[in-house]
Amino acid sequence: xxxxxxNVNGVIGRLPVLLKxxxxxxxxxVCLQELKTTDAKFPRKELEKAGYGAIWHGEKSWxxxxxxxxxxxxxxxxxxxxxxxxxxxxxxxxAAIDGILVGALYLPNGNPAPGPKxxxxxxxxxxxxxxxxELLELDIPVVLAGDYxxxxxxxxxxxxxxxxxxxxxxxxxxRAYADLVAQGWTDAVRHLxxxxxxxxxxxxxxxxxxxxxxLRIDHFLLSPAIAPSLKTAxxxxxxxxxxxTSDHAPVMIELKLSKRVGDD
DNA sequence: ATGCCCTCGCCTCGAGGA
Numbered sequence: 105x106x107x108x109x110x111n112v113n114g115v116i117g118r119l120p121v122l123l124k125x126x127x128x129x130x131x132x133x134v135c136l137q138e139l140k141t142t143d144a145k146f147p148r149k150e151l152e153k154a155g156y157g158a159i160w161h162g163e164k165s166w167x168x169x170x171x172x173x174x175x176x177x178x179x180x181x182x183x184x185x186x187x188x189x190x191x192x193x194x195x196x197x198x199a200a201i202d203g204i205l206v207g208a209l210y211l212p213n214g215n216p217a218p219g220p221k222x223x224x225x226x227x228x229x230x231x232x233x234x235x236x237x238e239l240l241e242l243d244i245p246v247v248l249a250g251d252y253x254x255x256x257x258x259x260x261x262x263x264x265x266x267x268x269x270x271x272x273x274x275x276x277x278x279r280a281y282a283d284l285v286a287q288g289w290t291d292a293v294r295h296l297x298x299x300x301x302x303x304x305x306x307x308x309x310x311x312x313x314x315x316x317x318x319l320r321i322d323h324f325l326l327s328p329a330i331a332p333s334l335k336t337a338x339x340x341x342x343x344x345x346x347x348x349t350s351d352h353a354p355v356m357i358e359l360k361l362s363k364r365v366g367d368d
Numbered sequence: 369a370t371g372c373c374c375t376c377g378c379c380t381c382g383a384g385g386a
Contacts, residue, residue, distance in 0.1 A: 253386075309373050
């Protein structure tokens with residue numbers, strides 16, 4: 105089973121790129137971030153035509169997350185991260201697919217830091233921390249995938265010294281990510297590729313992609329019940345080089361799941 | 369120290385992104 109996460113930076117404008125990539129790589133499950141459109145304008149029919157069922161949580165202009173499943177409908181289990189009824193941003197959606205609980209998240213950017221946006225990011229991180237702990241207590245296969253807007257270590261940044269005061273790299277945020285992982289999650293990409301420079305995002309400016317001046321901010325966290333099934337984890341770099349593309353590349357993991365009764 | 373480039377909206381510039 106192939107599960108991907110992809111910050112599309114606008115699902116309407118990105119639809120040709122998204123559909124092309126889906127056709128090429130045929131992921132079984134896709135977590136999307138930054139839909140930047142309302143629920144009513146989500147391209148359900150186009151994705152259905154491409155063979156994907158979908159659930160989504162949109163918002164005008166900003167944010168927005170979705171989960172796609174090839175050949176089936178994701179079973180919605182949650183819309184919105186618990187812990188703050190006043191949080192109106194669309195940043196979390198969750199579904200059960202083939203016995204796996206898949207959470208798609210778009211963590212706040214947090215810039216400029218310090219400031220209210222950075223406080224919102226830290227508060228969101230605390231809520232994620234609490235909710236993720238609840239998920240671990242269930243002792244089931246869980247995948248938390250998305251744009252965490254955090255470079256976990258120096259290895260995940262092209263020039264760490266330039267990002268020290270940035271909301272994506274400040275010590276508080278790196279600590280929050282490390283504390284989350286320490287609950288018992290496996291950072292899939294880093295687990296299979298320790299010590300390797302891997303990026304998932306490159307600014308549109310200054311030929312960042314061509315120079316490989318990037319950041320690793322899109323992550324997969326796996327619960328202990330599914331981490332042993334992890335076989336591969338990689339960044340799909342080719343779509344980042346296409347015309348009218350996102351500033352993120354898709355990230356993909358492959359799981360080899362043990363057969364269940366009734367499976368072919 | 370700042371802009372660089374891009375998306376969206378709704379109106380051609382501003383806000384936000386990372």
